[in-house]
Amino acid sequence: MIEAINLQKSYQKMQAVRGISFSVQPGEVYGLLGPNGAGKTTTLRMLATLLKPTGGSAKVAGFDVLRQPLEVRRNLGIVNGGMKVYDKLTGYEVLDFFGSFYDLWGPKLKERIAWAAELLHLEPSILNKQVRQMSTGMQQKIVIARAILHQPQVLLLDEATAGLDVFARRALLDFVKQYAGLGKTLVYSTHVMSEAEEVCDRVGFIDHGLLVFEGSLQEALELGSGNLERAFIRRLEEAA
Amino acid sequence: MNEILIIARKELLSVVRERRVLFTTLVLPILIMPLLMFGPILLFGNAARQTQESVQKVGVVGVPTVVLEELRKARVEPIEVANPQEAVQNREVQAALVFENGRYIIYGRLSGGATQSALVVEKVQAALRAYKDQVVAEQLRARGIGTDILEPFSIETKDASREQERAAGLFAFLIPFFLVSFIQAGGMPVAVDATAGEKEKGTLEALLAAPVPLVQVLLGKGLAVFVMSLLSTFAAVAGLLLGGGVFRNLFAAQLQAVQNGENQAQLGGALALDPLGYLAILVTAVLFALLIIAIMISLGLYARSFKEAQSYMSPLSLVMLIPLLFLQFSDFLKLQDWYFALPLVNVMLALDAIVKGAATATQLLITWASTLAYGALALYLAYRNFQREDVVFRN
Numbered sequence: 001m002i003e004a005i006n007l008q009k010s011y012q013k014m015q016a017v018r019g020i021s022f023s024v025q026p027g028e029v030y031g032l033l034g035p036n037g038a039g040k041t042t043t044l045r046m047l048a049t050l051l052k053p054t055g056g057s058a059k060v061a062g063f064d065v066l067r068q069p070l071e072v073r074r075n076l077g078i079v080n081g082g083m084k085v086y087d088k089l090t091g092y093e094v095l096d097f098f099g100s101f102y103d104l105w106g107p108k109l110k111e112r113i114a115w116a117a118e119l120l121h122l123e124p125s126i127l128n129k130q131v132r133q134m135s136t137g138m139q140q141k142i143v144i145a146r147a148i149l150h151q152p153q154v155l156l157l158d159e160a161t162a163g164l165d166v167f168a169r170r171a172l173l174d175f176v177k178q179y180a181g182l183g184k185t186l187v188y189s190t191h192v193m194s195e196a197e198e199v200c201d202r203v204g205f206i207d208h209g210l211l212v213f214e215g216s217l218q219e220a221l222e223l224g225s226g227n228l229e230r231a232f233i234r235r236l237e238e239a240a
Numbered sequence: 241m242n243e244i245l246i247i248a249r250k251e252l253l254s255v256v257r258e259r260r261v262l263f264t265t266l267v268l269p270i271l272i273m274p275l276l277m278f279g280p281i282l283l284f285g286n287a288a289r290q291t292q293e294s295v296q297k298v299g300v301v302g303v304p305t306v307v308l309e310e311l312r313k314a315r316v317e318p319i320e321v322a323n324p325q326e327a328v329q330n331r332e333v334q335a336a337l338v339f340e341n342g343r344y345i346i347y348g349r350l351s352g353g354a355t356q357s358a359l360v361v362e363k364v365q366a367a368l369r370a371y372k373d374q375v376v377a378e379q380l381r382a383r384g385i386g387t388d389i390l391e392p393f394s395i396e397t398k399d400a401s402r403e404q405e406r407a408a409g410l411f412a413f414l415i416p417f418f419l420v421s422f423i424q425a426g427g428m429p430v431a432v433d434a435t436a437g438e439k440e441k442g443t444l445e446a447l448l449a450a451p452v453p454l455v456q457v458l459l460g461k462g463l464a465v466f467v468m469s470l471l472s473t474f475a476a477v478a479g480l481l482l483g484g485g486v487f488r489n490l491f492a493a494q495l496q497a498v499q500n501g502e503n504q505a506q507l508g509g510a511l512a513l514d515p516l517g518y519l520a521i522l523v524t525a526v527l528f529a530l531l532i533i534a535i536m537i538s539l540g541l542y543a544r545s546f547k548e549a550q551s552y553m554s555p556l557s558l559v560m561l562i563p564l565l566f567l568q569f570s571d572f573l574k575l576q577d578w579y580f581a582l583p584l585v586n587v588m589l590a591l592d593a594i595v596k597g598a599a600t601a602t603q604l605l606i607t608w609a610s611t612l613a614y615g616a617l618a619l620y621l622a623y624r625n626f627q628r629e630d631v632v633f634r635n
Contacts, residue, residue, distance in 0.1 A: 011630070048449050051629050073451040084442040086250065088257035097250050101243065101450040130257070146446060 001025050001061065001185050002047060002154060008055030009042050009209075016042040018209035019056060024187060024202075026153070029180045031200030031217075032189040033232060039209040040189040041080065044156045047187070048078040061153045061185075074102065076154045077147030081162030084143065091127035091134070091142050095149055102150035116145040119178060121171050137168025144172070148179065155179060158189040173199055193229040197221075203228075205235050212239035243452045247460025248467065251434050255468060261429045265472040269422060273479030274486065277414070291359040298364060299327040299336035299347075307339070307371055314367035316360065334360035337368075344368055402597045416567060416591035418476055419521075420560055420584075423529045426472020427465040427536060428553055434461040435540030436549035444632065454626050458537065462619070465533045473525065520594045520604060527611040528587045532556070534618030541625045544634050563588040580606040583614050 002024040009017040017039045024030040034040050045051040047060055049069035058065045061075035085094045092113070099109045117124055120141045131139055140160070148155060157176065161169045176199045180186050190196055196203055196217075203220050205213040213220065213235040217228075224231025255261050298311060299321035308318045321327040324336030328347045334357045336347040346368075348361035377387045438444035447457060536553055543549035563585040570589060573579075580586045580603045590607040593599035625631050 050445065050448055051633075070451045070453065073449060076449070078445075078449045080445070082442045083446050085446060086254060086443055087441065088254045089250070093250075093253065097246065098446070098450060100246050101452055143446065147449075 002030075002058070002187065004043070004047070004056070004058040006056035007043065007046060007053050007058050009039075009046060009051060010054045016209055017046070017053075020204075020206070020209075020211045021056075022204050022211060022214055024154075024185050026185050027180055027183045028201045029176060029186040029188050029199050031196040031203035032187055032206060033191065033193065033196055033203055034189075034206035035191055035236075038206045040206055041158055042209075043206070044078065044080070044158045044187060044189055047072075047154075048076060048156055049073055050078075074150070075152055076156065077150070077152040078156040079140075079144050079147045079158065079160045081159035084139065085131055085146055087132035087139075088130060090130050091122075091145075094131060094142055095127070095145055098146045099149050104149065112149050112151070113145070116149055119148070120145055120175055135168075137164050137171075140164055140168060141171070144175070152184070154185045154187075156187045156189070159191075160188075161190070161192065161195060169195075193232060197228045205232055207236050207239060210239070212236060243456045244460040244463060247447075247452070247457060248463035251430060251461060251464030252467060254433065255430055255464070258429075258433075261433075265426045265429060265468055266475045269426075269472055269476035270479035270482075273418070273476050277480060287356065288359055291356055292363070296334045296356075296360045296363075297332070298360065299324045299333040301336070301338040301340075303337055303339045303344075307337075307368070310367045310371045311337070311364065314363050314370075316363055316367065328357065335364055337364055415521075415595050416588045417564055418480070419473060419525050419591060420528065420587060421557070422473040422476040423469045423525065424532050424536075424556055424560065426475075427469035427529070427533055428550075430468045431461075431465045431533065431536035431540050432543075432546055432549040432553065434464060435537055436543040437540075437546055439543075439632075439634070440545045448632070455623060458619075458623055458626055462533055462537055462622075465537065466529055469529045469533060470526070473529075517594055517597065520599065521591060523608060524587060524590050524594065524604075524611075527608055527615065531583070531611055531615035531618055534615050534622050538618060538622035538625050541622060542631055542634075560584060567592055575603075577602055577606055580604075581610040583610070586610055 002022075004023070005021050007017055007020045008015070020039070020043055022030065032040050032043065042051060046053045047058055047065060049065050049072050052066065060072045063071040063075065065072050086097070089097065095113050095116070096109060099105075099112065104112055113127070114124070116122070117127065122138075122141050122145065126134065126138060131142060134142070140163070144160070161172055164172065173195060176186060176188060180199075180201075188196065188200055200217050202214070202216050204211050205220075213223070213231075215223075220228055220231050222231075224234060255265075293315070295315050295317050297319050298316045300308065300311075300318040301321065301324055303311075303318065311318050318337075319333060321333065321336060324338050324347050327333045328336050328349060331349075334348070338345045338347070346361055346364055349355050349357035350361065376390065380387055380389065438447065448454075535556070539552040540549045543552055563582075566585050567588045570592065575589065579589055586607040590599060590604060593603060
């Protein structure tokens with residue numbers, strides 16, 4: 001699970017995240033929704049221990065992000081839209097490389113690769129191709145496969161559908177629901193409301209580094225008279 | 241440790257897949273080193289030999305007939321010219337000779353390095369000297385004096401250099417330069433790809449999200465750069481030794497003609513070191529590689545992109561020219577032990593001294609200890625850079 005309490009991140013002249021608190025339970029997909037520059041990526045990077053919070057605290061899978069970063073990373077996977085994997089390596093080599101950091105070797109690694117490939121509808125033969133020879137959607141699937149290979153308890157998806165065609169996007173959304181169904185904890189960050197509406201159980205609206213709304217998807221929909229986008233705009237306007 | 245090897249293996253695998261990088265770091269040095277070493281010598285040697293053997297036009301003004309005959313004997317064709325300086329400048333003639341008021345003036349294009357004109361000037365000078373000796377001898381004979389009066393004693397110069405220094409020849413100067421250059425050039429593509437390249441391609445974040453301490457990521461990347469640096473350097477040395485052998489066999493006649501009885505130092509030389517000497521070169525090169533790699537990784541991590549990283553790292557080659565200049569004049573300096581603590585300069589001086597068989601234990605120890613200290617400092621700076629969020633996410 002994830003528990004963020006008054007999480008903050010300041011740079012020299014700017015406060016990117018100004019005290020965010022939320023929690024996500026196992027089996028739940030939490031939608032972190034906000035416009036560009038709202039602080040979604042910074043929040044997720046703090047949870048993934050890529051950035052150090054300048055205030056507040058957060059626990060991921062029971063481990064403190066500041067004090068136990070390696071334990072957090074062992075129990076977490078992260079995917080963002082701009083994330084890529086090594087294009088000169090084959091899909092299999094990429095997964096072998098990242099799997100080895102989680103003690104996945106030999107038959108166990110093969111078993112996990114097969115599991116991830118099935119979940120993401122990846123043809124086994126594609127894994128023998130170099131990443132640079134794959135389509136964008138296929139490359140993104142390798143990025144996701146890398147993130148879930150160790151079956152992390154927590155998965156952070158940040159604008160993960162960016163640049164994907166309709167088929168790859170559909171596969172990803174199906175995957176999110178399936179992965180949550182395994183009892184995993186997911187944070188799904190996006191500014192595409194229709195995606196959030198489809199996969200999230202609870203949502204938080206973030207703007208200028210602050211969480212301006214948090215509630216179940218149903219509550220959010222009610223706020224916008226059945227329309228998540230309307231609820232989002234209304235809440236952000238009220239908060240401004 | 242395992243993670244370091246895994247990361248290094250991945251970096252090397254990426255290099256192996258990039259044929260262009262493989263060619264420039266491993267194949268090109270093997271091909272280019274013999275050319276660099278022997279090409280100019282052969283080219284200049286042949287040109288010089290041809291200049292000696294063929295006939296060149298020389299402008300003359302007021303030169304006596306007897307001297308004109310001497311010039312022809314020296315394989316030079318005298319041509320009357322109105323303005324000797326202009327004729328040489330316009331390349332109508334390779335040199336010009338003017339006789340006025342009992343004085344010979346020779347014109348030639350003597351600036352801008354080795355010129356054909358300079359070789360022709362030498363031919364003219366030799367012809368004039370021979371004629372002068374002949375005139376002096378005749379006048380002495382006319383007075384009943386023998387020519388041995390001109391040489392009351394003989395002068396002989398002997399090379400008192402150490403055996404290694406004599407054998408090394410050009411190597412003494414080139415080995416330090418090539419080692420240092422190839423260590424940097426061989427490691428640079430991997431250093432750029434593993435740092436700024438990862439940032440630009442968007443692969444670094446995935447790696448940093450893995451449960452691997454930053455220091456191990458850094459050391460893994462450093463190890464890959466180190467391996468490529470050394471492989472590139474070994475390729476260069478192999479090119480020098482193997483290619484040199486092939487070159488010597490293929491162009492034996494030409495090289496012999498160029499050599500013209502001189503010692504083998506003219507043709508690049510050969511290392512004549514004991515095993516400890518080779519070991520000393522290896523230790524110096526390895527420590528230097530650690531220093532340069534740490535600097536390159538630090539710069540690469542700071543850069544946002546390939547281009548920016550290359551623009552930071554390329555000036556390193558120019559920086560290395562400074563100690564090389566130092567090395568050229570090292571013989572005129574009284575080498576102090578503390579010179580061997582100066583970064584980069586120390587490595588050049590130490591390699592030069594090892595190749596010449598003149599290195600002392602103190603000099604080597606100071607070089608190794610200081611290079612190790614500089615390397616550790618550079619590695620620490622690279623690690624600090626890697627810890628900085630504003631640097632890692634700068635793209």
